[in-house]
Amino acid sequence: xxxxxxxxxxxxxxxxxxxxxxxxxxxxxxxxxxxxxxxxxxxxxxxxxxxxxxxxxxxxxxxxxxxxxxxxxxxxxxxxxxxxxxxxxxxxxxxxxxxxxxxxxxxxxxxxxxxxxxxxxxxxxxxxxxxxxxxxxxxxxxxxxxxxxxxxxxxxxxxxx
Numbered sequence: 054x055x056x057x058x059x060x061x062x063x064x065x066x067x068x069x070x071x072x073x074x075x076x077x078x079x080x081x082x083x084x085x086x087x088x089x090x091x092x093x094x095x096x097x098x099x100x101x102x103x104x105x106x107x108x109x110x111x112x113x114x115x116x117x118x119x120x121x122x123x124x125x126x127x128x129x130x131x132x133x134x135x136x137x138x139x140x141x142x143x144x145x146x147x148x149x150x151x152x153x154x155x156x157x158x159x160x161x162x163x164x165x166x167x168x169x170x171x172x173x174x175x176x177x178x179x180x181x182x183x184x185x186x187x188x189x190x191x192x193x194x195x196x197x198x199x200x201x202x203x204x205x206x207x208x209x210x211x212x213x214x
Contacts, residue, residue: 091183093123095149098133098142099184100191102150103157105134107195114205116191148175149184156188 097120104112117130132139136150148171155168162168172181197203 091180091187094120094125095146096187097123097125098129098146099149099153099187101130101133102136102153103188103191104195104198106154106157107192107199109195109198111198111203111205112191112195145175148172152184153188156185157192 097116100116101113101120104116120130121127129141132141133150136142136147142150151168152172155162155164172184176184
C-alpha cells in the first residue's frame with residue numbers, strides 16, 4: 054500500500070466512524086422503530102442500483118449480500134441493471150428504482166416530474182422522504198467507497214488473467 058492509499062484508508066475509517074452514527078434513522082427498514090418504514094428488500098435493491106451506477110464495488114459486495122439475507126433472489130439481483138426490461142420487479146420497486154436513477158444521475162436527469170409522479174403513486178409522503186434519504190445516503194457512501202478506494206472482502210484467491 055503506498056502513501057496515498059494509506060491516507061485514503063485512514064480518512065475513510067474516520068469518515069465511516071463519524072458518519073455511521075449520524076445518519077438519520079428515517080431510511081431504516083420496517084420494524085426498526087414501529088413506524089411504517091420502507092421494506093428491507095426494496096432498500097437493498099435501491100442501494101445495489103445506485104452502487105451499480107456509481108461503480109462502487111465495496112457497496113455492491115455489501116448490499117448484494119444484504120439483499121440475499123433480506124430474501125431478494127439471485128435472479129432479481131443479477132437482472133437489476135436491466136430492471137426496465139424485466140417482469141421481476143413490482144410497480145413499487147420500479148418507481149423506487151426510477152427515482153434512484155433520477156437522483157443518482159441528477160446532473161443528467163434533473164429529477165423529472167414524471168418520475169416523481171411514479172414515486173408519488175406508490176409511496177406516501179413520509180416514505181418518499183425516507184426513500185430520498187436512503188438514495189442520498191448510498192450515493193454518499195458510494196463516493197466514500199470509490200474516492201477512498203475501499204476494497205470489499207473477498208474469499209476466492211485472486212487469479213491472474
